[in-house]
Amino acid sequence: MTIRPDPTFHATPKLAMEAPPERYAYVLMLSPNFSRPDCLGVVDVDSSSSSYGKIVHTVVMPNKGDEFHHFGWNACSSALSPMSGHAFLERRYLIIPGLRSSRIYVIDTKPDPTQAKIHKIIEPEEVFHKTGYSRPHTVHCGPEGIYVSTLGGGGPDGTDSPPGIFIMDCETFDVLGRWEIDRGPQDKHYDFWWNLPRDYMVTSEWGLPPQFENGLVPDDLLGNRYGHRLHFWDLRARRNVQTIDLGANHQMALEVRPAHDPIKEYGFVGVVVDTTNLEGSIWTWWREGGTFRCEKTAVIAPEPADKDQLPPLLQPFAAVPPLVTDIDLSLDDRFLYVSCWGTGEMRQYDVSDPRAPKLAGSTHIGGIVRRTPHPNGNTFAGGPQMIEISRDGKRVYWTNSLYSTWDDQFFPEGVPGAMVKADVGTDGGVTLDKKFWVEFPDGYRSHQIRLEGGDCSTDSFCYPSV
Amino acid sequence: MGHVQWSTADLWLAVVASGLYHGVNPGMGWPLAVSAGLMGRGRWDLALALASLAAGHLAAMLVILLPFALMTALVEWGRVIRIGVGVGVMAYGAYRLVNRRHPRALARIRPTQLALWSFAIAIAHGAGLMLLPIYLGLCSAGEVDAAHQGLASLMGRNFATAVQVSLLHVVSMVTAGGLIAFLVHGWLGPSFISRSWFNLDLVWALSLMLVGAAGLVTAL
DSSP, rough: OOOSOTTTOOOOOHHHTTTTOEEEEEEEEEEEEEESSEEEEEEEETTSSSTTTTTTEEEEEEOOOOOBBBOEEEGGGGGGGGTTTTTOOOOOOEEEEEEOOOOOEEOOOOOOOOGGGGEEEEEEEHHHHHHHEEEEEEEEETTTOOOOEEEEOOSSSSOOOOEEEEOOOTTTTTEEEEEEEOOOOOOOOOOEEEETTTTTEEEEEEEEEHHHTTTHHHHHTTTTTSOOOOEEEEETTTTTEEEEETTTTTTEEEEEESSTTTTEEEEEEEEEEETTTTEEEOOOOOOOTTTEEEEEEEOOOOOEEGGGSSSSGGGGTEEEOOOOOEEOTTTSSEEEEEETTTTTTEEEEEHHHTEEEEEEEEEEOSSSSOOBBOOOOOOOSSSSSSEEOOTTEEEEEEOOOOHHHHHHOOOOOOOOEEEEEEEEOTTOOOEEEEEOOOOOOTTOEEEEEEEETTOOOOOOSSOOOO | OOOOOOOHHHHHHHHHHHHHHHHHOOGTTHHHHHHHHHTTTTTTHHHHHHHHHHHHHHHHHHHHHHHHHHHHGGGGHHHHHHHHHHHHHHHHHHHHHHHOOHHHHHHHHHHHHOHHHHHHHHHTTTEEEEEEHHHHHHHHTTTGGGGGSSSSHHHHHHHHHHHHHHHHHHHHHHHHHHHHHIIIIIOOTHHHHHHHHHOOHHHHHHHHHHHHHHHHHEEE
């Protein structure tokens, strides 16, 4: 508890953009064969520093097999919501769920990122017992504390009951219980985000644990049994108010990115693959007269390829699907970045007109067949995956691993951890920074990135950018 | 005892001062009025939000004060009630000092339910309680001629005082909070919100204890 609000809390996205640039990035490092504990890596991202682009500190967890995936801050600019009464929290703790173990680590990043350490560990039994959920995934700080989405429900394989969201106390980190009161038809989960003053939440769907833990299940994919719906909720009443089905062929609606400016009532969601033509797609959702609507606003075509260049999973199709596995929206709501993990491309769309995204920039790196090396000559295995944009929108960071068992199916030669950075032109365009290449220890893969002081996929704001 | 007495004018001044204090405190809602103005149609929505906040705050004051308007008509119990209230407000202040957490139920109120939020927050923070010793002081100022009045007229008089205290308090609260909200909305900009926001939780708890103690001392 502080006397003044944390200086990294900003009333509006515009004020956050004007804040000092990040000096450190936090990166999740996972041991894909579970032979070693997962870690949190602290990367120096200050270009004037002698250790620029290097891991300067590592927090090693005491357990193996957690499989780190997504994580988040205990508090962000949403704490400035006058209705929640949390304005005096600090952005200090990183909440890191183990997707496979259901264990949650609370990491203290103060007094300095290079001294980050474990503050608390919440064992899986507590999560199971208090929530009935398993496989914790996305973390957001919000009105009632820390919200954590889960991909699994009860039972050993997480299918005895539907997954959902649970709440943690933002000071003690105690698990408080389930968030949903009426989930309506929602039975799968992936990402969630919200518009705080407008009081709604949006959630998406990947698949249930048996559909992802041991790898992509081709029968389920071709049978259109992965998630393909968006759910809209009354945030305070905790009720599902509307569900939109994108169509069964639009398999895996993953990252949900609402406009940061809360006056704007729209957002985006990425669909991994269309099973009719292997396209990836971007969808725009918006609210009109109290009703949510959603339409496909951009498509990314697959690239034809020789069968012998393809992993067994893709050989029958003789093509590489783009596999849109992450999207991220800059704080000024202007550029949407799209990871094409399969084809090895980072796309930048100008979404000033949210229902008509225009391709503004692109860079190739990695990819199943292209295998484009980094400009410094290094091999970038995998493809662009988790994206994080600096608050000022001038730098974009990304890693290359999706999920241990899926990496192995699409990139059988392995996906050694990589993290790269691109610079953004004033009117768009992305150029890879030749000097920025993070070396990860052997055997580790890299996943989500968080930035010191906040970033574009965690913070939510309560006042519009006037 | 009883020589520690505030004058009636002091007590009315205290009603106004506590109103200004509540209005300036961001925890009582002026940042919400700014948000309403920025998210909606400007000053009109800001003023509407202020009105909702005022209505909720007024209701919270009345809910606390009106039952005491009934009780204080029992003149012979007046001192006991004032002592009890003084101790009670101090105890609530001490509780807020130890437990500075905000009830999660408050976070469940929708942004559209500003009046309800304002009511709940004023009750939870003890804003109504804070006014109680001052109000009881005002009632007791009339005790001397109580013998000449019937119970009903005394009750009526105390009801009227409760309403006047609540209204005056809310008017000064909305004036202070509204002024800040209009300044932030029109000139200072949203950056003022994080720059001006001080954690008053500690000060608030101490204020409750101070007001409770003052009420207790004047009752003895």
